[in-house]
Amino acid sequence: xxxxxxxxxxxxxxxxxxxxxxxxxxxxxxxxxxxxxxxxxxxxxxxxxxxxxxxxxxxxxxxxxxxxxxxxxxxxxxxxxxxxxxxxxxxxxxxxxxxxxxxxxxxxxxxxxxxxxxxxxxxxxxxxxxxxxxxxxxxxxxxxxxxxxxxxxxxxxxxxxxxxxxxxxxxxxxxxxxxxxxxxxxxxxxxxxxxxxxxxxxxxxxxxxxxxxxxxxxxxxxxxxxxxxxxxxxxxxxxxxxxxxxxxxxxxxxxxxxxxxxxxxxxxxxxxxxxxxxxxxxxxxxxxxxxxxxxxxxxxxxxxxxxxxxxxxxxxxxxxxxxxxxxxxxxxxxxxxxxxxxxxxxxxxxxxxxxxxxxxxxxxxxxxxxxxxxxxxxxxxxxxxxxxxxxxxxxxxxxxxxxxxxxxx
Numbered sequence: 001x002x003x004x005x006x007x008x009x010x011x012x013x014x015x016x017x018x019x020x021x022x023x024x025x026x027x028x029x030x031x032x033x034x035x036x037x038x039x040x041x042x043x044x045x046x047x048x049x050x051x052x053x054x055x056x057x058x059x060x061x062x063x064x065x066x067x068x069x070x071x072x073x074x075x076x077x078x079x080x081x082x083x084x085x086x087x088x089x090x091x092x093x094x095x096x097x098x099x100x101x102x103x104x105x106x107x108x109x110x111x112x113x114x115x116x117x118x119x120x121x122x123x124x125x126x127x128x129x130x131x132x133x134x135x136x137x138x139x140x141x142x143x144x145x146x147x148x149x150x151x152x153x154x155x156x157x158x159x160x161x162x163x164x165x166x167x168x169x170x171x172x173x174x175x176x177x178x179x180x181x182x183x184x185x186x187x188x189x190x191x192x193x194x195x196x197x198x199x200x201x202x203x204x205x206x207x208x209x210x211x212x213x214x215x216x217x218x219x220x221x222x223x224x225x226x227x228x229x230x231x232x233x234x235x236x237x238x239x240x241x242x243x244x245x246x247x248x249x250x251x252x253x254x255x256x257x258x259x260x261x262x263x264x265x266x267x268x269x270x271x272x273x274x275x276x277x278x279x280x281x282x283x284x285x286x287x288x289x290x291x292x293x294x295x296x297x298x299x300x301x302x303x304x305x306x307x308x309x310x311x312x313x314x315x316x317x318x319x320x321x322x323x324x325x326x327x328x329x330x331x332x333x334x335x336x337x338x339x340x341x342x343x344x345x346x347x348x349x350x351x352x353x354x355x356x357x358x359x360x361x362x363x364x365x366x367x368x369x370x371x372x373x374x375x376x377x378x379x380x381x382x383x384x385x386x387x388x389x390x391x392x393x394x395x396x397x398x399x400x401x402x403x404x405x406x407x408x409x
Contacts, residue, residue, distance in 0.1 A: 089132025106166035294332035
């Protein structure tokens, strides 16, 4: 999605217009160099007209499509090119400004549009080396051919280099931005799921007491001789009892929701429980082996959606890529907690091992490659650390470390 705001292009173009007018009048009336004044002012006037048009477009929509943005940048390139043609060609010091539209395109537009704009810029640079209105700089001014060749070569190389450089960095930034958006959406969904689980658990708990009272009253009514004598009333009471029993079954199912961890009765949980819950969610007939190392009984932590979702992503990956067993080692010390998730699969591929944790990097072509990226960001934002490597047996290992203060142990 294009993130160029039309207002920014308008502001930049106004700066360019006033700068061009100032430069032309300064050269003509202060430095006393003759240039085609009327023609240059007409070309600048075209920019003024385009900017007023852009202003009315902005009132309809603040942002613009990629095609419109490309056309505006193309106009800026052509306008500057014609101004350079009238004012000395490639030797004009302002020829370096041909880079500005290319940089903007590389930062925000698709690669194809940047390539087209860069190609047009290079063509203009080459043409301006041969076709231009010369400036009368005096008989003492002489530009050697070798310098002229170096100037045009440097501009072409700079256009290509800046276009690639800006595009790669901007593209990486866009990927990370999109991935973070997905991350925020995923954790928001996780929070909603947890809240639904909490609500269902709270509902089951709160409705349990009045439902038991209803059962007591119904049982008492069935013992009343006067009521038993009336078959219609007995029939209605039994129907009422059956519906109450149905409600009881529904509440029983709700109370079994494994995601009710945020219930006020279960605010503190054990990490082993979180591991088991996530393993059961993604298990495909695999075995889970949990090893816990702690001085006394395993401590409890404050439940957080971020930990739940981060562990879920890591365990899901381990289950998918394991052959038979997923191992979770929990090491509690006086200062920190270490969670090590290992599977008996083929390990991380060497060609992606150094890139793991970046967005859109995956062990296979099925997923988006965001699981590890999201987990890494969630864990690091909490103050924890995540390390990924292969063991001596070439099995994938994901190591998570939290300070005890982060988990409120």
